[in-house]
Amino acid sequence: MSTPDETRSTSRGWQFFILACTLLVIGFGSGAASISLSAIFQEFALSYAIIGTVTSGVVLFLIVFLALGGRLRALVGDKALLLAATSVFVIGEALVGLAPDFSVWAIGRLLQGAATGCLLSVSLALAADNARRQWRGDVMSVLLALYFLGTAFGPGMAGYITAFYSWRDVAYASAALGVIVLILQAVFVTAPRRPEIETIFD
Helix, strand or coil: CCCHHHHHHHHHHHHHHHHHHHHHHHHHHHHHHHHCHHHHHHHCCCCHHHHHHHHHHHHHHHHHHHHHHHHHHHHHCHHHHHHHHHHHHHHHHHHHHHCCCHHHHHHHHHHHHHHHHHHHHHHHHHHHHHCCHHHHHHHHHHHHHHHHHHHHHHHHHHHHHHHHCCHHHHHHHHHHHHHHHHHHHHHHCCCCCCCCCCCCCC
16 A cells, blocks of 8 residues: 555656656747748748748747746646646647648747746746755756757657648647647646745745
């Protein structure tokens, strides 16, 4: 029979695994998007300036929502933010895949950037909260490494998908992975609503 400590340890292990999968998926989405730009450029007859502007906007949205992640956690709670941000990521990827024109594609990419920023913030914070004090730095480093691993493998995998199918299928694949992660989060991640933090430093 499992002791409470063993049960808690198993639960934390599952949560870390799910957070790792989450960052791998959003990393894949971020990296894969870059390889599709040439095909999107041709299909929508866009200028390089427009493509560059949207790409800069995506990065800006990521930075802004990464910075706002702590405040959003205090307002809605960790699990609610995790589920909401993953849902927005899936919606953004679906819009990219279904986009009939440039404007819908741009909206999807911006949603993806905002969701990625939130997910980076809340995933790292959740991992730090659940890890033992002496392992927090290591846990956060591993999660960040997995995110960048996703961005590294994303272009290569997206290149194969685009070569044999379409750039839209890259977005569909990313959205499907997001749905799987969303289900795992809803079932296995447990996080109480966080009280509002009055001061930045204790």
